[in-house]
Amino acid sequence: MRLLVIGTQGQLALSLLERCPEHQVEIIAVGRPDIDLARDADLSAVVAAARPDAVVNAAAYTAVDQAESEPELAMAINGRGAGLVAAAAAAAGAPVVHISTDYVFDGTATRPYREDDPVAPLGIYGASKLAGEHAVAEATANHAILRTAWVYSPFGKNFVRTMLRLAETRDEVAVVADQRGCPNSALDLADGVIAVARNLVERPAEAHLRGIFNLTADGEASWAEFATEIFAISSALGGPTARVRPILTSDYPTPAHRPAYSRLDGLKLTQRHGIRVPEWRNSLVTAIGHLSIKAV
Numbered sequence: 001m002r003l004l005v006i007g008t009q010g011q012l013a014l015s016l017l018e019r020c021p022e023h024q025v026e027i028i029a030v031g032r033p034d035i036d037l038a039r040d041a042d043l044s045a046v047v048a049a050a051r052p053d054a055v056v057n058a059a060a061y062t063a064v065d066q067a068e069s070e071p072e073l074a075m076a077i078n079g080r081g082a083g084l085v086a087a088a089a090a091a092a093g094a095p096v097v098h099i100s101t102d103y104v105f106d107g108t109a110t111r112p113y114r115e116d117d118p119v120a121p122l123g124i125y126g127a128s129k130l131a132g133e134h135a136v137a138e139a140t141a142n143h144a145i146l147r148t149a150w151v152y153s154p155f156g157k158n159f160v161r162t163m164l165r166l167a168e169t170r171d172e173v174a175v176v177a178d179q180r181g182c183p184n185s186a187l188d189l190a191d192g193v194i195a196v197a198r199n200l201v202e203r204p205a206e207a208h209l210r211g212i213f214n215l216t217a218d219g220e221a222s223w224a225e226f227a228t229e230i231f232a233i234s235s236a237l238g239g240p241t242a243r244v245r246p247i248l249t250s251d252y253p254t255p256a257h258r259p260a261y262s263r264l265d266g267l268k269l270t271q272r273h274g275i276r277v278p279e280w281r282n283s284l285v286t287a288i289g290h291l292s293i294k295a296v
């Protein structure tokens with residue numbers, strides 16, 4: 001199988017580049033400046049030239065707070081841009097795997113969110129990703145939209161790397177304790193994306209493999225519990241560590257509102273695609289181990 005990935009430097013794109021060889025998958029990654037989803041671009045020539053079996057859109061505007069002051073840009077990349085990628089994939093006869101977010105929900109649920117629960121984004125980022133889901137579905141039926149959450153990896157900017165960096169210089173870090181969700185390793189997401197893409201390619205007539213799916217690890221945590229676990233693992237590996245001081249969301253105001261509860265239910269993906277992501281703590285050990293090896 002040959003995957004064309006849109007995006008080259010992001011957490012998911014780099015994780016796909018790392019994982020594809022292990023899955024015997026050929027990967028071509030294209031990103032800025034060759035493809036800029038903020039521009040009114042026709043992507044069909046780039047996509048057709050790659051002759052992909054499937055296209056993965058790993059590019060997005062992901063600055064949740066900044067999106068509140070750049071709504072047009074967020075909408076252009078995450079909404080219209082997502083539709084352009086899906087349309088180009090369809091024109092090349094390939095399925096598209098698109099990534100979306102738990103931030104399409106408002107966080108008022110009392111059990112893990114299922115794919116068909118009502119959406120009500122609290123901020124511009126969530127609204128732009130929801131617009132992307134609609135644009136992808138309008139462009140082609142041959143799609144899988146994978147909603148995930150709280151993504152970290154050995155690469156780029158993310159919560160795990162931020163916590164470990166802060167622990168280099170501080171004894172204590174204040175972390176929000178009243179938002180609950182589930183941390184996801186981008187390396188696990190890459191494995192899931194590859195498996196979904198393979199199913200779409202190998203089983204073109206099966207409608208139940210298409211549509212929206214939650215791609216998420218087992219379990220749940222608050223950001224404070226996530227940080228506590230990061231420091232416990234780092235300490236056991238001889239890395240930096242700090243105490244976690246739990247605080248309330250109201251103590252740490254941000255431009256964008258975030259859902260208080262956004263755990264996703266992964267059952268549909270398990271039942272239809274045969275994919276089950278490990279418990280989040282197990283993957284965190286692997287990712288922090290990966291970071292320590294990179295730092296040596």
Ligand SMILES: NC(=O)c1ccc[n+]([C@@H]2O[C@H](COP(=O)([O-])OP(=O)(O)OC[C@H]3O[C@@H](n4cnc5c(N)ncnc54)[C@H](OP(=O)(O)O)[C@@H]3O)[C@@H](O)[C@H]2O)c1
Binds near residue numbers: 038156
């Ligand atoms: N990070 C999370 O916590 C999280 C949570 C839920 C869902 N997701 C979703 O998961 C997917 C992958 O996220 P990630 O964490 O890998 O994101 P990331 O690390 O922020 O990477 C985003 C990628 O998008 C590219 N990009 C941004 N603007 C672009 C544009 N105008 N044209 C083309 N490419 C552009 C960036 O390219 P450059 O390298 O050129 O900057 C970068 O490669 C996204 O769809 C995101 O919405 C993420």
